[in-house]
Amino acid sequence: MTTQSLFTLVVVLAAATLAPMICRLLRRVLSIPVVVMDLLLGIIIGPGLLGLATSNAILAGLAAIGVWFLFFAAGYETDFISVK
Numbered sequence: 001m002t003t004q005s006l007f008t009l010v011v012v013l014a015a016a017t018l019a020p021m022i023c024r025l026l027r028r029v030l031s032i033p034v035v036v037m038d039l040l041l042g043i044i045i046g047p048g049l050l051g052l053a054t055s056n057a058i059l060a061g062l063a064a065i066g067v068w069f070l071f072f073a074a075g076y077e078t079d080f081i082s083v084k
Contacts, residue, residue: 001058004054004056005056005057007052008056008058008059009058011045012045012053012059012062015038015041015042015045016038016041019034019037019038019041020037022037023037
């Protein structure tokens, strides 16, 4: 694992940890879902703005796991009786 990959992993994990904390602090002023804060922090630390996180194999694996979890969570919350 290269130094850049390790730095990217630490930055992404820090952003994922900070997102719920920021949402909890802003709860009285704004009601922002944690997922939205995750996306905003991802945009900020990504290559488009600050460039702290660069694309690598580790992030590709985390992205795949994240998509799987998102589909699982969406399917788990579906009320199939009301879909009829």
